[in-house]
Structures are given as C-alpha cells and as structure tokens.
Amino acid sequence: MKSALQLERILKICGSTFLEIFNTFIINMKSKDKNHGKNEERTAKYLETFSREKTIKMLINNNEPIIFDVGANNGSSLDEFKEWWPNSHVHCFEPQDECMGELNESADSFVGSGSVYVNHIAVGNKSNEKIKFYTHDINSGVSGFNKINMDSKDSLDLNNLSKENEAKKKEYEKSLNHVREVSTLRLDDYIANHHTKIDSINLLKIDTQGFEPEVLEGFGDKLNHVDVVLTELMFYDYYERSLSFSDIEKYLHKANFQLYDISHIAKNPMNGRTDWVDVIYVNKRLLET
Incomplete structure (x- = not known):
C-alpha cells in the first residue's frame, strides 16, 4: 500500500x-x-x-566634406559623391592609365563646385616604390595588386568556362593578369605635402581589390583624423589573396574605429558563400558628440 x-x-x-x-x-x-x-x-x-547613402550622410554632418576616393577608377564613385555633396572636396587616387580619360572628364565637369584633385598614382604603405599591378581586359574595376586566381573555385566565369569549353577558358585566361609597374604613395605623406592644409578627412572610401590593409597602414597616425571609412572586404578565392575582418581592423581599432554597418553582402549563387561585403567603420569620437 x-x-x-x-x-x-x-x-x-x-x-x-x-x-x-x-x-x-x-x-x-x-x-x-x-x-x-x-x-x-x-x-x-x-x-x-535607410540606405548606404542615407547612413553615410547621417554620419557625415557636413555640406562640404573632404573625401579621399582610393581606387577612383573611371569616376563613378566621384560622380556619386558629388551628387550627395555638390560642394565636397574630393581627392581621387587611381593608377590605371585606361581610367584617366573618364576620371579627368568627370572631375572637369565639377569645376566651380567644391574641388576635385585627381592623382594618377597608387596608394599603399610605402611612397616612391614601384610595385606590380595586374590589369585585365574584362573590366578595369577588377584590376589591382593581386593576381586573379586561375584555379578559383568561387569564380562563376572560370567555372562555367571549364564546364563548357577548355579552349574558351584558355582564351579567357589570356585576357587576365597583364602585369605592369605602378608608383605608390603613402597617404600620410600626401597629407603632409599637399598644398592645402588637410586637418581631417570626413570620408575615406577604399576599393583596391584586396590591397585595403596596405592603404590603411599608409595613413600612419593620420588615420585617426578620418571620420568614416567605407571599404570593400573580399573573402572569396577569386584573387590569390583573400582577406578577413582582422586584416583591416588591426589598423582601424588602433585608430579608434568601430564597425558601424555592413552595407552590402555579395552572395555566391554557385556555392552559397559570401564573396565580399561593403562595410562602414566610424570613428568613435563621432558617436560621442
């Protein structure tokens, strides 16, 4: 019981x-x-x-911002910045001869509204150095200091050509990785030697196909004078070098920056991975005011 x-x-x-x-x-x-x-x-x-434009405009409360456009290419980003801020002062940096015609034409169209400085030179962590630069017939926007990886598992074009026709793939490969030498410049040297005084930079945009760490390193102590950084970060194996957040944050964190937004995520439809992202970093002093 x-x-x-x-x-x-x-x-x-x-x-x-x-x-x-x-x-x-x-x-x-x-x-x-x-x-x-x-x-x-x-x-x-x-x-x-919000959008990328609205977010950046919110962070940069200035009608005449100073902008460094590193990897200005044919002037499309210059056009965008001038549309956002007609009286902005934009310093463009681009090493490719092929881009100079369109870039200068774009710059000339903004005479009388702010100022545009076109610098036909590459930006890096050393000044007055000659370094290998790789160009490609397919698109000037993918040229840079890193070779395209011919064995890439993430490249849609290379993988599709491998499946279709080996001869076409070989022909395509011939259009890639044309090497030349370009001169490089550290941006702290540029700031120190510029004929106008540059005390601060409101926006730093970097699009250098995997050379972003060297660009940031070349700022030295002047990186802390930047308000907002807009940069691309590539994870995929399209180039022989890929990056991670730590590669740029080792410079950005020292200069008092924090990640503010991932404004774009490029997904690979072939294997589902994230190929690259566009990120916005902001100097913490902006958030304290």
Whole structure:
C-alpha cells in the first residue's frame, strides 16, 4: 500500500513537472515567434528609412566634406559623391592609365563646385616604390595588386568556362593578369605635402581589390583624423589573396574605429558563400558628440 501511494505521488509530481515543461515550451515558442516578428519588423523599418547613402550622410554632418576616393577608377564613385555633396572636396587616387580619360572628364565637369584633385598614382604603405599591378581586359574595376586566381573555385566565369569549353577558358585566361609597374604613395605623406592644409578627412572610401590593409597602414597616425571609412572586404578565392575582418581592423581599432554597418553582402549563387561585403567603420569620437 505504501509503495502504491509513493508511485501515485511520483506520477503526480512527474505529471506536474511534465505539464510545467510543456507549458514553458509553448510559452517560449510563442515568445520566439513574437521576437521573430519583431526582427522582421525592424528590418522592414530599416529598409524604409535607410540606405548606404542615407547612413553615410547621417554620419557625415557636413555640406562640404573632404573625401579621399582610393581606387577612383573611371569616376563613378566621384560622380556619386558629388551628387550627395555638390560642394565636397574630393581627392581621387587611381593608377590605371585606361581610367584617366573618364576620371579627368568627370572631375572637369565639377569645376566651380567644391574641388576635385585627381592623382594618377597608387596608394599603399610605402611612397616612391614601384610595385606590380595586374590589369585585365574584362573590366578595369577588377584590376589591382593581386593576381586573379586561375584555379578559383568561387569564380562563376572560370567555372562555367571549364564546364563548357577548355579552349574558351584558355582564351579567357589570356585576357587576365597583364602585369605592369605602378608608383605608390603613402597617404600620410600626401597629407603632409599637399598644398592645402588637410586637418581631417570626413570620408575615406577604399576599393583596391584586396590591397585595403596596405592603404590603411599608409595613413600612419593620420588615420585617426578620418571620420568614416567605407571599404570593400573580399573573402572569396577569386584573387590569390583573400582577406578577413582582422586584416583591416588591426589598423582601424588602433585608430579608434568601430564597425558601424555592413552595407552590402555579395552572395555566391554557385556555392552559397559570401564573396565580399561593403562595410562602414566610424570613428568613435563621432558617436560621442
């Protein structure tokens, strides 16, 4: 009889415990659903309010900002910045001869509104150095200091050509990795020697196909004088060198920057990985004012 009573009590306790566990599970699931809904609402609200342009404009509260455009290419980013801030002062840096015509034409179109300085030179961690630079017939926008990886597993073009026709692939490969030498310049030297005084830089944009760490290193102590950094970070194996966040943050963190936004994520439709991201870093002193 005693054993039966004990069993009954155990069942009641277990039943009660099971009920509590079940109720807790249901409550948690409902809470999770609500939170999921809130996250979706937050994202939808963000997309209604913000874009890369709006975020950068919010951070840079200046109608005549000083901008360093490193990797200005054919002037498309210059056009964009001048559309955002007509009276901005933009310092463009581009080593490719092929881009100079369009870049200078774009710069000339903004005479009388702010100022544009076109520098036909590469930016790096050393001044007055000759360094190998790789250009490609397919697109000047993918040229840089790193060779395209012919064995890339992430390149859509190289993989598609491998499947279709080996002869076409070889012809395509011939259009890549034409090497030349270009001169490099440290940006702290540029700032020190420029004919106009540059006390601060409101926006630093870097698009150098994997050479971003060297650009940041070349700022030296002047990097702390920058307000906002907009840069690309490539993870995939399209080039013989890929980067991680730590490669740029070892310079940015020392200069008092923190990650503010990942403004674009490029996904690979072939294997699902993230190929590259556009990131915005902000100097913490901006957030303290």
